[in-house]
Amino acid sequence: MLDPYILRSPSLLPTPLDDSSHLLINNLVFMDNSTLISSSKSGLEHMLSITEEFYALNNTSANHHKYVLISNSLPLTTTSNISPVDFNLSLSFLNSISSISVTPISITSSFRFLGVWFNIKGSRDFVKKQIANKCNSFAAILRPVKLTVKQVVYLYNTVLIPKLEYRMQVTHLSDKDCYIATRLVRSLVKHKANFSRALPNPILYLSQALGLINLSSHLLQCHVNNLFLMANSSTSFIQRLFVYRLLLI
Known part of the structure; x- marks a missing residue:
């Protein structure tokens, strides 16, 4: 777990951080909602991979359980009958999350x-x-x-x-x-x-x-x-x- 008060990701530092070091800047930040728009699943997977790398670079994180998928290719049914969709992410030096599961909302629901x-x-x-x-x-x-x-x-x-x-x-x-x-x-x-x-x-x-x-x-x-x-x-x-x-x- 990264320290929310560190301005840079430890994975980018040439040497380990010294626990005795003192930081003068409080960098605790809360982000609002973000929206990713794509015409294909592969496009969303690419953007989700970029967002995970962005979180690592900026020492932030996202609550994947709050992710919502909206698609016009789903059947006209209720949310309870819709299975989660798995997005396979590209692993990299900054991203260690291989997949994210998101449950779509019903096509009849408003957002x-x-x-x-x-x-x-x-x-x-x-x-x-x-x-x-x-x-x-x-x-x-x-x-x-x-x-x-x-x-x-x-x-x-x-x-x-x-x-x-x-x-x-x-x-x-x-x-x-x-x-x-x-x-x-x-x-x-x-x-x-x-x-x-x-x-x-x-x-x-x-x-x-x-x-x-x-x-x-x-x-x-x-x-x-x-x-x-x-x-x-x-x-x-x-x-x-x-x-x-x-x-x-």
């Missing part, structure tokens, strides 16, 4: 990357529940707080809407889904404004009135803007991404 949730199967249920929970939590927190209706609308438009927009970058929900998710928010706005519950909802969205952002219209505009930028990109990768995004709509 997060850079704060955005993806689903290989294309299911939108997980994101739909997230959006509804965010809106319901927002309404539940602000309902007992003494705020004016303009303050509530401001918080919704400038705080909650950007969060929802970021989470739904690759997920398009129907107008009905957005309507159901924001039901408690509309109820909260009507309550703060002392409006009747029977007041037509479109009045809340009028810029001449309260100016509440319509989630469905806002997200549709965001997706159209992103597609327009990708469609006019000169990069081949962005153009292929544009075609893929069209398939998700």
Whole structure:
């Protein structure tokens, strides 16, 4: 086991370390999540071998039990029925680990990357529940707080809407889904404004009135803007991404 306070790997030192030596720098570091992307198993094995050598060089280690494999070549089944996948690593002067076993997640499960949730199967249920929970939590927190209706609308438009927009970058929900998710928010706005519950909802969205952002219209505009930028990109990768995004709509 390497000493976490040593700045260099002992295997790289020409002479053994002196136990009586004093180091003045504290080098204990915790690393966040890392993501390896490859189109083949051999490519992942090559990158995993490099990461193990990197850990040896920088005197760090990874918890292999927390590794997660995401692949679109797995059958539509549950995680409990999926067998672990063994990755054979290249042994070297810095790497003594010959293999790593990783259990893939189900192709129907959602996973997060850079704060955005993806689903290989294309299911939108997980994101739909997230959006509804965010809106319901927002309404539940602000309902007992003494705020004016303009303050509530401001918080919704400038705080909650950007969060929802970021989470739904690759997920398009129907107008009905957005309507159901924001039901408690509309109820909260009507309550703060002392409006009747029977007041037509479109009045809340009028810029001449309260100016509440319509989630469905806002997200549709965001997706159209992103597609327009990708469609006019000169990069081949962005153009292929544009075609893929069209398939998700």
